[in-house]
Amino acid sequence: MLLPKKLKHGDTIGVIAPASPPNLKNLRRSIHFLNQLGLHVKIAPHVNCKYGYLAGTDEQRLEDLHTMFADQFTNGIICAGGGYGTSRIASMIDYKLIKRNPKIFWGYSDITFLHQAIRQKTGLVTFHGPMLSSDVGKENFDPFSQAMFNQLFEPMFLTYSKDISPLRTISPGEACGEIVGGNLSLLVNSIGSAYEIDTRNKLLLIEDVGEEPYRIDSFLSQLKLAGKLEDAAGIIVGDFSEAEPRKPDESLTLEQVFNFYFSRLDKPVLSGFKIGHCLPHFAVPLGAKATLSSLTKTLHIEPGVT
Structure with a gap:
């Protein structure tokens, strides 16, 4: 596990x-929020580019990623948005550059x-959190989600409890x-690749958007x-928004799907976490150590920066 250095006021964020x-x-609009945090912002050269459904060609997007990691004056990198395309460049990334x-x-x-x-290639802890054009720049970006960026400025323990949102125990432990x-x-797309998700003795976080119950069932x-479910130490079921079936009378519910796959597992599985395509959005450091408990209905997470 390789922890990145914390940010300080006056640091620069690459986008x-x-x-x-x-x-x-x-x-x-999101740049104003980062400035309020005391950060400078550096926009990568190809962020404005378009290549069909991609933000520029593979080479352009790869160049921006490499440039921001290599730049000694850039202290952190935040992605503008998601969509599709990162799997296309994964095999071309210079992971030695990132590790250095x-x-x-x-x-x-x-x-x-x-x-x-x-x-998997470097051991670096990275952050699953709200993105700039997708979330931060929207008018309804809420104070709770804004506060999640504080974990970048100081090593802090995070606790998710039922005080944040109702949590349901699917499997105890x-x-x-x-x-x-x-x-x-x-995660499913990674199976069979060099970047296949490794869940052995890990807490597996899952979330998605716009997928009907039958699609989530297939995943x-x-x-x-x-x-992957058997290997995991526990499972954190995040937000599954826009998951309503088009034909409700001919569909299982999402709860039925989760119960089928998780209720018989001999490990803790809790659902209801506001992690994913939702607001508020609880940001978590991926790769950091954590404890998931159905006894207290909590998720305790160790710091993601040093």
């Missing part, structure tokens, strides 16, 4: 768009693939381990068949 084109209006220049890396959704690849995971569909079936 990249390694997946789809960001909403530029929201991105511009460990720094804060923040995003979620399609960025899940980069979180996995970077962690208590377990410790590093948090891994993120967007469920991206979880793949994880089960690949041994």
